[in-house]
Amino acid sequence: MVKKKKQVPDWLNSPIWSSSSPTLTSPQYKSRSPSPPRYDDRIATNNPSKSSSVTSSDSSVTFIRPEPSLQTEIVRDNDSSSASVVEDVSRQSQLLQELSKKIINLGELRQLASLGIPDAAGIRSVTWKLLLGYLPVDKRNWSSELSKKRSQYKHFKEDLLMHPSEITRKLEDSASLKNGDQISIGKGLLARSKIPHGEHPLSLGKTSIWNQYFQDSEIITQIDRDVIRTHPDIQFFSGDSAFAKANQDALRNILIIFAKLNPGIRYVQGMNEILAPLFYVFKNDPNEDYAVNAEADTFFCFVELLSDFRDYFCQQLDNSIVGIRSTISRLSQLLKQHDEELWRHLEITTKVNPQFYAFRWITLLLTQEFNFTDILHIWDMLLSNPVGPRETLLRVCCAMLILVRKRLLAGDFTANLKLLQSYPPTNISHLLYVANKLNSHSTR
Secondary structure: OOOOOOOOOHHHHHHHHHOOOOOOOOOOOOOOOOOOOOOOOOOOOOOOOOOEEOOOOOOOOOOEEEEEHHOOOOOHHHHHHHHHHHHHHHHHHHHHHHHHHOOOOOHHHHOOOOOOOOOEOOOHHHHHHHOOOOOOOOHHHHHHHHHHHHHHHHHHHHHHOHHHHHHHHHHHHHHHHHOOOOOOOOOOOHHHHHOOHOOOOOOOOOHHHHHHHHHHHHHHHHHHHHOOOOOOOOOOOOOOOHHHHHHHHHHHHHHHHHHHHHHOOOOOHHHHHHHHHHHHHHHHOHHHHHHHHHHHHHHHHHHHHHHHHHHHHHHHHHOOOOHHHHHHHHHHHHHHHHHHHHHHHHHHHHHOOOOHHHHHHOOOOOOOOOOHHHHHHHHHHHHHHHOOOHHHHHHHHHHHHHHHHHHHHHHHHHHHHHHOOOOOOOOOHHHHHHHHHHHHHHHO
16 A cells, blocks of 8 residues: 655645636636736726626615726636626625625625625725724724825825925925014025035935935835836836826835834835725725825835734844744745645755745745736735735735645745746636635634
8 A cells, every 4th residue: 555645735736726718717806817918908097997886784885896808807717707707797686785884894895805806896906904903893984084084194295395495495494483483485495504514405404304305215215216117017106107106206205204214114116016006996996085185094004914914024134033034944845845746856856945036026025926917816815815915915825835745745945936937827716715724824
């Protein structure tokens, strides 16, 4: 009698984990074709038209189903496609029902969202805000809470994005009014003798607004470069249109304000990639009030999201128990736990250090490994899973390795590194199904 290898658990022996084409007939998540372009130009529509609205019992929230041309491309046989449509309609109805309640059951919402949020405009926007704690579960408090937060963001913009010359002018105008002096209309310039030393452009004082301005200039320049490079193939983020420019300005404002409010981290290259999905989802909300205030809403949700991952961006914590190296080590242990044969081949036989590929996977929340549409579906799971986004992210990363295990086991150092640094197109429903399997087996 031949014993089964202990390294591979029985549940992994199914060919489903390494099949090149999806075998699931009722996937939980919509997915693109196995060989898609890097990004889907259809989600690049500058101003998507909306149709067939569905309104909840709360008149302030309207969910509108977008045109079929904005839906995620699905390539399946007719039976499978029909089953998916029925499943999406059912889940959409359940989500709308939960979101229409006066007090939302967050646990129930998490469970529904973890199965995938249908691509009906507005549902994902409100659900993400609830999952990130930006919206309270009691809908009666939504209006006051949103008003307070948006007002706070307005003050952030006024205080932190103002040019030092404007600040100096306002301070002088305020002082003149207090002293009863007349302000020369049209001039707005200070006499040389009246400029306080700490507010002079050449001042090197630590409290000097000009000195701080010049210190911030390097970070702002980096932010400008990264914002322009954000998803260049999607018209929503790039191009010469006024719409794209306005969206770039919003990303820029959020990143600058975050950097100034968080001096311990400031801005780290790649934060723009994490910010982009949030802003895209909120800006495309059919609720006009939500779309107009997408910049403010995105800022606070970005802060909430990074609160779980901020340690990865702090270089001083790289070698600590909460740092990125420790997290990558946990990914390695997770793979060893679920597929020791693959772990041994990667790290011992071919000596592929997980840092060579997992650093980008983890710090950028997989935003560089998949097309934009698939990123949204992956984030549905990251934000809704009860174990939290950090642990869920590791399980998705582990599932990514398991899905290509046959190719990895057959590859050497060069082939495997190339494969993992340029992850192949895959069925997202398949990937997240495996991640959920890891989830259930990890908790036993």
